[in-house]
Every structure is written in structure tokens, then in C-alpha cells.
Amino acid sequence: MEVIRARVLGYCMGVRRAVEMTARVSGGGAPAPVPDLRLASREGPCAGKIYTLGPLIHNPQVLAKLKSRGVEVLDETRLPGDLRGAVVIVRAHGVSPVLEAEVSLRGGRVVDATCPKVKASQNLARSLGRAGYRLFLGGEKQHGEIIGIRAYAGDCIVVASPEEAAEAAADLYRETAGKRPAVIKTALLGQTTLSPGEYRAIGEAIRPFFPDLRVEDTICEATRDRQEALMELCGQVDALIVAGGRASANTRRLLSMAQALGKPAWLVESAGDIPREIAACSVVGLSAGASTPDDVIDEIEGALLAMDR
Ligand code: SF4
Structure with a gap:
């Protein structure tokens, strides 16, 4: 089986930035440069509780990793009464200014990981x-x-x-x-x-x-780039795997675009979700939503290639 990756796939700038900011706060280090250096000093590791306002991104593996580092997800509709000493991270999607103010009023320190776009x-x-x-x-x-x-x-x-x-x-x-x-x-x-x-x-x-x-032109080119790359890829493959979380809107959109183009396509969260019937295809395309980490994409690609053996 040949696996062709989409020209553009996986993490967009805003999601990568939010994940890296959270990693720094939770003491997980940062593999890449900080996009906004002014934020670095406010993002140092936190000794108190660390929360994200709602799930940081729509990817189960990333959420599980953050949980293992003690990062908890706050229900935006039920904030704890006392957030003193805690860091509360605003996710890439952003939140309402009222919610941010509520966090500060309850003593929490807001780290704003809202995507600049x-x-x-x-x-x-x-x-x-x-x-x-x-x-x-x-x-x-x-x-x-x-x-x-x-x-x-x-x-x-x-x-x-x-x-x-x-x-x-x-x-x-x-x-x-x-x-x-x-x-x-x-x-x-x-x-x-x-x-x-x-x-x-x-x-x-x-x-x-x-x-x-x-x-107003508010559509992000990250989405457009992944969608265009997927359309190009559909012309070259027998079937398509879209890697990403089922809760991710942009991942589901990539899947429905491939299906609308008449390609057999599956949304796969991890290698264990790959359908057996794809082994019959000679050329498989691999795309991934903007909240899918590199290691998950690599793992899925490896599992597809291993189906041949
Ligand atoms: S707007 Fe959304 S899709 Fe675009 S870079 Fe930001 S988080 Fe990613």
C-alpha cells in the first residue's frame, strides 16, 4: 500500500500555540519557539491548580496527556467559587470577556491562549x-x-x-x-x-x-489550506483517512468534503480505528484536522503501512 500525506495537515498555528502554552504552564516544556514572547514570563510553570476553560482542543490524546499532568477541564457554566492560586487557560477558540472577568474576580490567573486570528x-x-x-x-x-x-x-x-x-x-x-x-x-x-x-x-x-x-474576511487560511490539500489528494488516491478527534468540527468537515467528492473516507482517532477494508486499497490518502498532533498522524501512517506486511 502507498500512503500519500496531504500537502498540509494537522496542527494549525493557533492550536500548536495553545498546546505549547499549556505545556509550559504545566511544566511540560516547549519544543518550539514561543510565538508571542511577551507572554513567556506570564506562562511559567504553575505550582497551584491548572485548569483549561472547557477542553483545550478537540483531541482525545492531547486531553488525556494534559490530564495526566494534572491539567483539569473547567465547566464554563459552573466555575468554582474560589480560584485563588490557580491558573486558568483560555483555549484557542476563545471565550467571552465576561467569563475571563469572572475567573479574575474569583482570584484565578488567566493565561490567554486564544488564537490571534x-x-x-x-x-x-x-x-x-x-x-x-x-x-x-x-x-x-x-x-x-x-x-x-x-x-x-x-x-x-x-x-x-x-x-x-x-x-x-x-x-x-x-x-x-x-x-x-x-x-x-x-x-x-x-x-x-x-x-x-x-x-x-x-x-x-x-x-x-x-x-x-x-x-469581513474572517475565514482562517489554515482551514482553507487543509481543505484545498484534501481536494488535491482525493484525485490521487483510492480512499482516504482523516486523522483527528470526532469532536473536532474542522476534522469532521474534512471527512464530509472527501465523502462529497465520492471517495471512501473514514475519520480515525487512533490507529486502532483504522477499518480493515482499507487494506484492499493500493493508494491511501492521509489528512488530519487542525487539532491532530504530529505523533498521532505518524502512528496512523505507520499502522497503515504495516497493513501491507
Ligand atoms: S483560527 Fe482556528 S484554525 Fe485558524 S489558526 Fe487559529 S485556531 Fe487554527
């Missing part, structure tokens, strides 16, 4: 909201990134699909018709992991109601 979306949402824009936010309502950005925006309308966008835009149009100012300012921001096509379709669904809609 998500931070940029949060800041944009806040400044557009302050400038009087009605915001549409494209993405999954329950996703941590959307919950966080929404809190920065104040009032905004979350839409998960072009159909929902058209419906919400029609409602807003009816609600504002005849009111002053006659033309309301609208803007669209998207979850960083949306596909460019989906995001465009959401914008097109709103535009008939609000032709001056301001569309």
Missing part, C-alpha cells in the same frame, strides 16, 4: 458593534468560538446556513422597514473554520435584503 474576530465584532452595525455571524451556535465572538459583539444574529441567513435577513428587514435611520448598517463575520464557499453563500443570502452588507 480568533482574537482579531473578537475585536472586529466589538468595534463593528460599537460602530452601530447589526452583525450577522456565520457559524455553529453552540461552538465555543461563536459563543465567545457573540459576547464581544453584544447583539448579533448567528446563522448556520444560507437558508437560516435568508430567513434572519428577511426578519431583520421587516423589523427595520420604515424605521430611522432608513438604511441600517449590516456586517457579516464568520467562524474561522467555515469553508469559503459556505461563507460566500451566507453573504449572498443576506445581500438581497441588505445590498450594502459589509463582509
